[in-house]
Amino acid sequence: MDGFEVGPLTVSRLCLGTMLMGTSTPVREAHTMLDAFIEAGHNFIDTADVYGDGLAEEILRPWLARHRDQVIVATKVRFRGSDPGGEGLAPDRIGKACDASLRRMGIDVIDLYEVHAPDPDVPLEDTLEALDGLVRAGKVRALGASNYPAWLLAWAARTQDCHGWAPFAVLQAQYSLVERSVEMELLPFCRSAGIPLTPWGPLGGGFLTGRHGRGIVPPAGSRVAEAADDLEEAAQRRATEGNFRTIDELRAVANECGASVPQVAIAWLLNQPGVAAPIIGPRTLEQLRDLLAAASLSLSADQLRRAGAHTAPPEMYPNRFLAEQNHINPEQPLRRAGHPVSR
Numbered sequence: 001m002d003g004f005e006v007g008p009l010t011v012s013r014l015c016l017g018t019m020l021m022g023t024s025t026p027v028r029e030a031h032t033m034l035d036a037f038i039e040a041g042h043n044f045i046d047t048a049d050v051y052g053d054g055l056a057e058e059i060l061r062p063w064l065a066r067h068r069d070q071v072i073v074a075t076k077v078r079f080r081g082s083d084p085g086g087e088g089l090a091p092d093r094i095g096k097a098c099d100a101s102l103r104r105m106g107i108d109v110i111d112l113y114e115v116h117a118p119d120p121d122v123p124l125e126d127t128l129e130a131l132d133g134l135v136r137a138g139k140v141r142a143l144g145a146s147n148y149p150a151w152l153l154a155w156a157a158r159t160q161d162c163h164g165w166a167p168f169a170v171l172q173a174q175y176s177l178v179e180r181s182v183e184m185e186l187l188p189f190c191r192s193a194g195i196p197l198t199p200w201g202p203l204g205g206g207f208l209t210g211r212h213g214r215g216i217v218p219p220a221g222s223r224v225a226e227a228a229d230d231l232e233e234a235a236q237r238r239a240t241e242g243n244f245r246t247i248d249e250l251r252a253v254a255n256e257c258g259a260s261v262p263q264v265a266i267a268w269l270l271n272q273p274g275v276a277a278p279i280i281g282p283r284t285l286e287q288l289r290d291l292l293a294a295a296s297l298s299l300s301a302d303q304l305r306r307a308g309a310h311t312a313p314p315e316m317y318p319n320r321f322l323a324e325q326n327h328i329n330p331e332q333p334l335r336r337a338g339h340p341v342s343r
């Protein structure tokens with residue numbers, strides 16, 4: 001499968017998330033999974049300074065010592081951690097957090113450095129200028145944002161543009177067949193601005209696996225069964241009729257293709273325009289091997305339609321008003337004076 005352009009980087013169409021490495025996934029198995037991932041032809045790895053409070057980045061260090069040139073590494077800054085301590089996106093903290101991530105991973109440049117979430121306590125300009133400084137200093141190749149609302153991402157992109165600062169080259173946001181809010185504002189903006197999306201939680205935290213469904217109690221020990229009520233993957237949040245029907249459709253499509261339910265869920269995401277690489281989050285080597293096959297799974301237009309039929313987000317004003325009464329396509333790429341029409 002072809003790669004995807006993310007700013008100056010070419011990434012594979014699957015990204016391997018490391019959130020569980022060193023905690024739910026033992027280190028040795030994590031390294032075997034990383035080996036299997038690159039052996040399958042992929043190069044994109046996602047981590048964060050807060051995963052295991054730095055443990056996920058530390059686990060990557062011995063593996064990266066052998067494979068640094070073969071991979072694109074994304075990490076993140078924002079949430080509370082013990083090194084450098086504190087939290088947030090103040091310039092001073094960003095600088096220290098970047099150095100700490102570089103040190104933990106034993107590398108001298110981070111390919112993609114992402115803000116994990118907005119920080120309303122710090123002026124946006126201060127954060128963006130500090131991030132630009134990291135690119136200019138050669139500590140970071142490209143920048144990304146995660147968990148930004150569309151208005152803030154648009155504001156940030158315009159601010160970076162005006163100041164000539166390094167732009168956000170990617171958005172990392174939750175996106176799956178059971179969480180499609182990004183389709184309302186974020187994804188149309190990202191497509192217009194040429195900012196690819198890397199979906200986290202592509203299986204809804206484990207819901208889109210075939211182990212959950214109408215009347216099925218999530219298996220003990222699974223993420224969904226254990227999730228606290230305020231977590232995105234909490235069982236009660238997923239237990240909607242639309243989600244259960246989606247599982248039924250995925251099972252039917254999977255049977256038609258000789259594939260698994262998770263493979264179909266990931267393949268659906270790969271077919272959404274503007275999606276660069278779903279960030280897969282397998283807990284075991286067996287789960288990873290299953291997901292790798294999604295990259296080459298081809299779904300027909302009808303299968304894609306059926307998979308997505310029950311969870312489309314509601315039609316929203318003003319898009320509904322513009323499209324239905326005024327025949328204006330609200331998703332038409334933005335025209336900008338002096339720029340070619342963007343993707």
Ligand SMILES: NC(=O)c1ccc[n+]([C@@H]2O[C@H](COP(=O)([O-])OP(=O)(O)OC[C@H]3O[C@@H](n4cnc5c(N)ncnc54)[C@H](OP(=O)(O)O)[C@@H]3O)[C@@H](O)[C@H]2O)c1
Pocket residue numbers: 016017018019020046047116146147172173199200201202203204205206207209221222223224262279280281282283286287288290291
């Ligand atoms: N930017 C952010 O705020 C943010 C937030 C969350 C995650 N992330 C990134 O996104 C990555 C993926 O997120 P996620 O873990 O929520 O992804 P996910 O794909 O929605 O959920 C992963 C879970 O699905 C189950 N699973 C995965 N593959 C399976 C298979 N083949 N068969 C059966 N079950 C399977 C496992 O559940 P069980 O453990 O129950 O078996 C696994 O823990 C993370 O590693 C991290 O890098 C980013």
